[in-house]
Amino acid sequence: MALSFAHPELLAFALLGLVPLAIHLFNRQRARPKPFAAIDFLLRSKRRTARALRLRKFLLFCARTLLLLAIPLALARPHFVESTAAAKPTGPRATAIAFDTSLSMRAIEDGTSRFERARALAIDALHTLPYADPVTLVDCAANAEAPLPLSFDRGALVQQLQSLAATFETQDLTSCLQRAARALAESALPAKRILFATDLTQAGLNLDVPAPSVQLPDGSSVQPDIVLLDAALNTDEPLANAAISSLDIEPIASIGPRAYRFAIAVQNHSGKAIADLPVRLRIDGEVVAKGFLDVPAHQSALQILTHRFTQSGPTSGVVEIDSDALQADDSFYFTLDVPRQVRALLVNGSPNPVRFLDEAFFVQAALDAQGSVVRATVRQADALDLAEEIASFDVVILLNVRDVSEALAISLQAFVEAGGGMFIALGDQVDADAFNDRLAPLLPRLLRLVKTAAHTPARLAHIDLAHPALELFAGEEAQSLLAANFSRYFLLESAPKAASRTLASFDDGAPALIEHQVGKGRVLLFTSTLDRAWTDLPIRTGFLPLMQRLMGLLSRTLEVTHSAPSRVGEPRMFSAGLTSGQAAIVLSEIQTPTQAIVSFDAAPVLEDDATPRFEATTTPGIYAVSGMTDGKPTRLPRFDFAVNVDSLESDLRRIDVAEFKTWFGQTHVTRRTTDGSLDADSEGWPLWSLLLCGALLCFVAECLLLKRH
């Protein structure tokens, strides 16, 4: 342990400690002779008070000397450093300013953000550095440019600091310090130093990895001195902050179509419970739902809001709570594509006066259920105007239809190729040869014959849960389909067509449900019946969602879902998804929440195997996407996306300064705060303040001695 000084040049003023001695000697010299008649009284007084006087003079001398010594010593900012640190070379130091620009630095304390406070500290520290110290600035932002070479140009560095801006992202401050250490490695100076401007919140620092060190040209490494520019004002308790940590949006069928349930999780990061916190749902700038929430200290609570949209189509909104120290996490943005109504034509090939025996009964019931966006219309298979009527529907469902006319087959093919959806359910009325003949272009496979289960009914053995239409049945939900019994089903030709995909198959391997892409549309072939003639599937719990999902697939409304919002800094991926087969979409530009327009450099085309990405998700809010469809510029609201801040940054609890210093091992760490104080790393009172206290005590002692005299 050795004593070191932040401003050793001020130690020269310690010579002031000799002033009392000089005054004493001077007074002895200049004592002028004075004949005095009452000298005997003086002598007696002197004899009587000699001891007390000597003691008092000694104390006075000591108090004055210590007072004059303590002040320059305190101004020189002494601190103890370990012997290794003491052995470090002195002289100019290569210095890097590592600047934390993460979201937590946006927190407001006493009317000023921590970022502004850190910037003022950094500029102040920059001005106090010796001119011989080369300096560089390291922005901790993830997409920040590489630091410039070390420079002596203070003006340029101040300009760089002035141009810094606080981000909304979570930053890895540990790697930022490592970047600063790498920047220092470029200097040949043996002494290194990092000025670390941060609020020391827990989100950015990982103290489990080794502390950064600077690699020297000879292969050895040295730990830089750390000057912690602490931007936080209140270091004892974290700032009170509540944040919306997550948002789940689900359709709520019990209320009706286009009704949604918003589950808003609010996390209270403060030590005090929050009562009656207003939570608002804002759509198109208007509050459409509002609730009040009690959130216990250091816990989260869930607020449920519901809203029924009056119109379908893409929309966006925000849920928000009252502003607090950190405003950015008080809002949570989302985008939602409210599904449009799907018109389905049910062509009944086996009508029956008894409703539950009717071929279309179960399908119609499933599609017309409460909350469903599908509106079903039933027609007899022999209706004369079917060929003309199908053009006004989104989906056509053939239910155990014996045969289709030539005209109907042509209409159906044109309908599907134009983007329509077609569902074919088979049955005992189906003429396989006629189907193979008339609907061959639409069938994923040709029909062969009906298979009847001998002793035990067949069951579904495989379901393609990766398919968007069936992913709903992942997990235990699949049992509602797997438990269905099938007594009869059609076998198909073994050679599959191109652009077909088996979505479900029986336990004997025979296909049960096949998807086939035809032109811009889709065809689904179900090899059994959709009534109870061949199977009990229609009375299984999975039947209703299965039918609604399949209708969504065929009508291209399946992707009409709430797209998960991105986090700030995460790239946004665009995929063709279920839009494949439609007109080519070219992404051209994106309007950010700050109204800035960001153009795509290469005008990416949304295709099956292409996933263009957008990197500049720097600001929370709604990003509006525009592009080209069929060569025409158009807004693409269904590709709009929301970006929100990372809830990790909402937790403003700080890393203990002592823990931070321990991380750096024996390296000396100095902490500079906004009140101008600069403390050493020693526990308890910093040495300079003890010296100032000592000086104050000396001054008081001197005053008391003089007053008593």
Add this chain to the structure above:
Amino acid sequence: MPIDPSLLTKLPSLKLRARSVVEGVLSGLHKSPYQGQSVEFAEHKEYAPGDELRHVDWKAFGKLDRYYVKRFEHETELSVLLAIDASGSMNYGSGPLTKLDAAATLCAALAHLLIRQQDAVGLMIFGGDALEFIPPRSGAGHVQVIYEALDALTGKGKCNLTKMADALAEKARRRSAIFVFSDLFDDDEAAGSDSGSGTGGLDALLRLRTRKHEVAIFHTLDQDELDLPFDDPMRFLSMEADGKELQTHPRELRASYLEEMNAFLAATKRRSTELGSDYTLLTASEPLDRVLLRFLSRRERLRAGGGRSA
């Protein structure tokens, strides 16, 4: 209007200074308390049993048919012996007059005043071991002798109050009023006492009362000795050639010094009062006519109150 000591120093001789003081005194005094030789009628008092019959004014009885007794101012000639301490310490003075100057001027003024009243005035000067004595006499020419002796006065040697008392006892054979002018810094006392309030030498002076002498002490000090007003570091030297010196910062000793000095003053005054002597603190910077007037007024009050007058 009191006479400033700085004005007194501008007068060329002690004689003029003394006259200035006396004139100041006379202008402020309605009646001199020192009327010794002539037996003058003062007042009538109605006879009461016990009054001497020889003082009954028969003429008044004849005119008024009532008995009145005559009362007189003084009935005896006054012999005054002025004793002045001319040791080295009396040479100290922070103002225009040293302590010795002030004492000599006051002596001369008193001599002038007394001889003017036809009283006999003598002078005794103690300077170290030397002794100069002028026997008490009256007459206008005698005051000139006293003036000359006081004019030639120089302070030297040490002060020894016991020796001074012995010499006074020897020289003053008849009943006299003895006025002593001294700073009372008795060398023997200083050496022998730590308290600073020793009054051994003073007691020897005051014991002259046992020989029927009237003793009045003029405690002559300088204002510096009362206040110790010095601030700078100093090397204090003794003024009585005894080699004593002290280098110190006066501020540090002031409180203790003043304590010593005040105790000394209080003890001196108390002892003087106890032994029936008159005590007057004479500071060199004080207007001397005022001191003299104060002294005379006090004497007059004592006489009027039935005390013995000089």
